[in-house]
Every structure is written in structure tokens, then in C-alpha cells.
Amino acid sequence: MASYQIDQRGGHYDDLRAGTIASMLANINRDSKVKREPFGTLDFIPWNEVHQVEADEVKPVLLDDPDAQSELLLSMMFPNKAA
Template identity: 75%
Template structure:
């Protein structure tokens, strides 16, 4: 807390560090034939400015049948369980 008051570094730097570690792990296990370009730290930080443009373009999937909608949600949240 006192360090943040002095140099104003905080959670944004922590998030970037975590994104760096996540991107390193993803790149180690990446299939370069399927995804030729490497992952970057911002790819794992969904709340940054570059990702917000991608999120704004997506539209929800709405089905007419409520049971089919529920099954879709369950299959996305718990793949392989439904």
C-alpha cells in the first residue's frame, strides 16, 4: 500500500505479470500449425482496451427453445459433462 502511494504501480502491473506467465504457458503448449502467431500477455487480460473492441463485436447466441438454450449454456460452462 505504501509502495503504491509512492510510485503508483499496482494491480495493472500484477495483471500484466500474470498475463505474461499465462501466455508463456500457452505458447509452450501451442500447436503452431493451428495457431501460427504466439499468444501475448494481453490475450489473457480480457479487461484491457485491445480486448474490449473484440468483446463489443460479439453477439449473444439466443435460441427459441428454452431447454436448448439451457443445454447450450451448460455445455459451454461444463464441456464434456452434458
């Protein structure tokens, strides 16, 4: 990514190539009744500039009780683990 930021070529294009292949495979196996819009290349590159706007809008969930915060973290990381 550092190389891309300097000279605007390199790893970013590799990511686009990989995203193109991933979107092609996803569209081949896509159920058009469930997802009517086809997948795009940038749908598979979450660190791309297009997705940064969405990431900036996400706010963390912070609870006042430390034990409740720990329970929340564990339930999100291990949803099938019984307490």
C-alpha cells in the same frame, strides 16, 4: 482496477506480469504447426482494453419462445447433459 483507473498503476501491472508468465507457458507448449503466431501477454488478460472492442461487438441471442430460450441456455451451460 479502481486503483489503476485513478493512478494508472497497481493491479494492471500485476495482470501484465501474470499474462507474461501465462503466455510464456503457452508458447512453450504451443504446436507451431497448428498456431503459427505466438501467444502474447494480452491474450491472457480478457478484461484488458484491447479485448473490450471485441466484447462490444458481441450481441446476445434472444429467442421469442421462453422455453426455447431456456433450452438454449441449458444446452450452452451443460452441453454433455442429455435432455
